[in-house]
Amino acid sequence: MTATPSGEPAEAAPEQVHVLLADDQRLVRAGFRSILDDEPDLTVVGEAADGAEALRRCLELRPHVVLMDIRMPGTDGLEAARSIAAEPALADVRVVILTTFDEDDHIYAALRAGATGFLVKDTEPEELVHAVRVAARGEALISPSVTRRLIAEFAGRARPPRLPTALRALTSREREVLELVALGLSNDEIAARLVLSPATSKTHVSRIMTKLAVRDRAQLVVLAYESGLVSPGWITHPTPRRPI
Structure with a gap:
């Protein structure tokens, strides 16, 4: 770990970031895996087709980051994110929600559920890679289009x-x-x-x-x-x- 000029350790992602993909569409998971496995510091360690399986795989594999779809059969991504956030053994696991649905209620619910980030599925590959690295450092990541919606959501609740x-x-x-x-x-x-x-x-x-x-x-x-x-x-x- 490197240090800042003041001597404090610098915030950094793990040398090798382990990622779990949770999406009910195999083709989507394959696409994400292809993008992430091309990066030397990122490794996809597992996949899940629904939220319940995502929780089980997290407990088994202890990934650093989970890329989680919202809408999946059975246990959806929001419920899975809540379960992961509530599990003490998974305190270091970060969830980034990925979805084609960027309505305000999903944004708000995802953050309330304990998600670290929220990205729409048409995010560019380089933005996806960046999101995983940022999440692995424990920082929040919300795409600009989603940020505008989030601000509008809170404005309506002022x-x-x-x-x-x-x-x-x-x-x-x-x-x-x-x-x-x-x-x-x-x-x-x-x-x-x-x-x-x-x-x-x-x-x-x-x-x-x-x-x-x-x-x-x-x-x-x-x-x-x-x-x-x-x-x-x-x-x-x-x-x-x-x-x-």
């Missing part, structure tokens, strides 16, 4: 701020960082915006996740919007840069 007790425990700096996480900024982008070192930005995000008892950045996004800490209009009015 209500007066109602900060949970846990959010009140955050420092003012941590709230600033959470606001920027909710807008989709990476650790490096947050560091640049707030004039912090990347290591400090990463530390803030880790502490926020610990304080709020969430498993990844996607869950931070959901919590920030649902609590009213941030609102969709902030996307065009970012927090001004200022020194620490």
Whole structure:
């Protein structure tokens, strides 16, 4: 593992990322496998045709990332994502939802179910590969078209701020960082915006996740919007840069 200039370990994906494909269409799985297995650092370790099988295969294979279709016979992808997120033995498994259906309710439900990312199936191959690597690092990944829909979804649910007790425990700096996480900024982008070192930005995000008892950045996004800490209009009015 490499280190940042401050001496803290840098956030990185495993040297070899193991991927499980969960889709009821064999041809789709074959296509994804072809794309991912061409990458030297990515390996497809298994496949599943429905959500129940995906959960069993996760428990057996312990992949780093699951590419999960939403609509499958029997147990669907959302229920499987919930089961994976609720299983302590699979705490390090990240689920990226892949679907042809990008309606708002699926986006919202997938993130609430514990998914780390959400991509539509017409995503370009290089974006798919990037998504797997980002998810393996534990970061949230939502395609730009889906991000716009997600913001619109939360705008429709807008209500007066109602900060949970846990959010009140955050420092003012941590709230600033959470606001920027909710807008989709990476650790490096947050560091640049707030004039912090990347290591400090990463530390803030880790502490926020610990304080709020969430498993990844996607869950931070959901919590920030649902609590009213941030609102969709902030996307065009970012927090001004200022020194620490």
